[in-house]
Amino acid sequence: MTSTSRAFRALSAGAMLVAGMGAVVVMTTAPIAAHAAETRQGLRSPVQAAIANEAGDLDRFYRAREYQPLWLMNDGTAGEAARALLHRLETAQFDGLDERTVKRFQTRSIRRDLDRAADGRASAIAKADVRLSELFANYVRAVRAAPRSDMILESRVLAPVVPTPVSALSAADKAPSLATYIKDMGWMHPFYAPLRDAMEAATFSADERRIIWTNLDRIRALPATPAERYVLVDAASARLWMYENGKPVDTMKVVVGTPETPTPPMAGFIRYAIFNPYWNVPPDMVQGKIAQRVIKGGTRYLRQGGYEVLSGYDADAEILDPAAVDWKSVAAGAPPPHVRQKPGGSNFMGKVKYEFPNAQGIYLHDTPERALLKKEDRQFSNGCVRLEDADRFGKWLLGQSRFKTTAKPEQRVDLPTVVPVYITYLTAFPTAKGIAFRDDVYGRDARMRFAQND
Numbered sequence: 001m002t003s004t005s006r007a008f009r010a011l012s013a014g015a016m017l018v019a020g021m022g023a024v025v026v027m028t029t030a031p032i033a034a035h036a037a038e039t040r041q042g043l044r045s046p047v048q049a050a051i052a053n054e055a056g057d058l059d060r061f062y063r064a065r066e067y068q069p070l071w072l073m074n075d076g077t078a079g080e081a082a083r084a085l086l087h088r089l090e091t092a093q094f095d096g097l098d099e100r101t102v103k104r105f106q107t108r109s110i111r112r113d114l115d116r117a118a119d120g121r122a123s124a125i126a127k128a129d130v131r132l133s134e135l136f137a138n139y140v141r142a143v144r145a146a147p148r149s150d151m152i153l154e155s156r157v158l159a160p161v162v163p164t165p166v167s168a169l170s171a172a173d174k175a176p177s178l179a180t181y182i183k184d185m186g187w188m189h190p191f192y193a194p195l196r197d198a199m200e201a202a203t204f205s206a207d208e209r210r211i212i213w214t215n216l217d218r219i220r221a222l223p224a225t226p227a228e229r230y231v232l233v234d235a236a237s238a239r240l241w242m243y244e245n246g247k248p249v250d251t252m253k254v255v256v257g258t259p260e261t262p263t264p265p266m267a268g269f270i271r272y273a274i275f276n277p278y279w280n281v282p283p284d285m286v287q288g289k290i291a292q293r294v295i296k297g298g299t300r301y302l303r304q305g306g307y308e309v310l311s312g313y314d315a316d317a318e319i320l321d322p323a324a325v326d327w328k329s330v331a332a333g334a335p336p337p338h339v340r341q342k343p344g345g346s347n348f349m350g351k352v353k354y355e356f357p358n359a360q361g362i363y364l365h366d367t368p369e370r371a372l373l374k375k376e377d378r379q380f381s382n383g384c385v386r387l388e389d390a391d392r393f394g395k396w397l398l399g400q401s402r403f404k405t406t407a408k409p410e411q412r413v414d415l416p417t418v419v420p421v422y423i424t425y426l427t428a429f430p431t432a433k434g435i436a437f438r439d440d441v442y443g444r445d446a447r448m449r450f451a452q453n454d
Contacts, residue, residue, distance in 0.1 A: 069126070090105075256386075273397070350386075
C-alpha cells in the first residue's frame with residue numbers, strides 16, 4: 001500500500017466519512033482487492049501490470065479501465081489534468097476545510113513521485129497515478145462534506161451526497177475532458193469553481209472576498225449532480241433557472257419575499273400544479289391588512305376583492321357571513337377566520353401555482369402584478385415565488401404545451417415525474433463578465449467564516 005493509502009486510508013464502496021466543521025475523518029473496513037496477481041499475465045504493458053499490482057482499494061476502478069493510467073501518459077509524463085489537480089490541492093484552504101484537512105492535501109510528496117515517474121519506470125508511473133487517484137477521491141469527498149449553509153430540506157435525498165472513492169473517480173473518468181472536469185470542479189455545482197477561483201484573485205477587496213466566501217458556503221449546500229431536471233431559484237437576484245443534465249436551458253425573472261417576509265433557503269420536490277387556485281390568505285395578513293381594510297371600508301372590500309370567509313381550513317368548511325366576524329378583535333390579535341380569494345380576476349395566485357409541499361407554505365405561482373417584474377429589485381412577495389411566465393414554466397415542468405382545464409377551482413395536475421427545486425440566496429454570482437455582487441437585502445451576509453489568502 002502506498003504512503004498516501006496509509007495517510008488517507010482510501011475508501012472502498014463500504015467506507016464511512018464523518019465530517020464536522022470542515023474536518024474529515026476517513027475510516028475503512030473493506031479488504032484490499034486480492035485478484036491483481038491473477039490478471040497481470042493478461043495485461044498488455046508493464047504499466048498496466050504495475051497499476052494492477054498497485055491499485056489496492058481502487059482496484060475496481062482501475063480494472064474497469066483495464067489498468068490504464070488516469071493521470072499520466074504511458075511514458076510517465078503528467079497530463080494537464082494532473083497539473084490542475086495539484087493546483088486544487090495546493091489551494092484547498094478555499095474550500096471551507098479545516099487546517100488539519102488542508103495539510104493532508106500538501107503535494108510535496110506526490111510531486112516527488114511524479115518526478116520519479118517521469119523517468120518512465122512502470123512501477124513509478126503506477127505508484128504516482130494511483131496516488132493521484134487517491135488524493136483526488138479524498139479531496140472530492142472532503143469538499144462535498146465541507147461546511148455549508150443551512151437549508152430546509154423536504155427529504156435528505158436532496159442534500160449533497162459524499163460519493164465513494166470509486167464513484168468519484170468513475171464520474172471524473174466519464175467526463176469528456178478530465179482536465180476540464182478538474183478545472184470546473186465538476187463534482188460541485190457549476191457556480192462553485194468560478195467563485196472559488198475568485199478567492200485566489202488579487203482584484204477583489206477584502207469585503208468582496210468575504211462575500212464570495214460566504215456564498216461558497218451556500219453553493220456547497222446545492223447538490224452537484226441533482227436529477228436530470230431541476231429548478232434553481234436565487235432570492236438575491238430574484239431569478240429562476242430550469243436545468244437539464246446539469247445545464248441551464250431557460251431562465252426567467254421572479255418576485256420573492258420582502259426583507260420582512262424573506263423567502264427561505266429550502267429544497268423540495270415539485271409534485272403537481274393547481275390550475276384556477278384559491279389564494280389562502282396567511283393568518284398574519286388576515287390579522288393585519290385584511291382586518292384593517294374591512295374596518296376602514298366595510299365588507300364591500302371583501303366582495304370587490306373576491307374574498308370568502310370560511311369557518312376553517314377543512315374541505316367541508318362553511319362559508320361565513322363576513323359581517324358576523326368581529327374584525328376589530330381580529331386586528332387586535334384574536335384568532336382570525338380562514339380567508340381565501342376566489343380564482344380569476346385579481347387573484348394573487350394568478351392562473352396556476354406549482355406545489356412542493358412544505359411547512360413554510362412556500363410555492364411557485366403566476367401573478368397578476370406584472371409591473372413588479374419590471375423592477376430591478378424584486379423582493380415584494382410574502383415569501384412565495386411569483387413567476388414571470390407561469391405558462392412557459394408549466395410547459396417545461398409538465399412536458400406538454402396544452403393543459404386540459406375548465407373554470408372549476410383548484411384543478412390538480414400531477415407532474416409525470418417530480419422535479420426538485422432549490423431556493424438559495426447568492427449575493428455573489430458568476431457571470432460571463434466576472435463575479436456580480438448584489439445587495440444583501442435579507443441581511444444574511446453579516447455572519448461569515450473567512451479564509452485568508454495565504
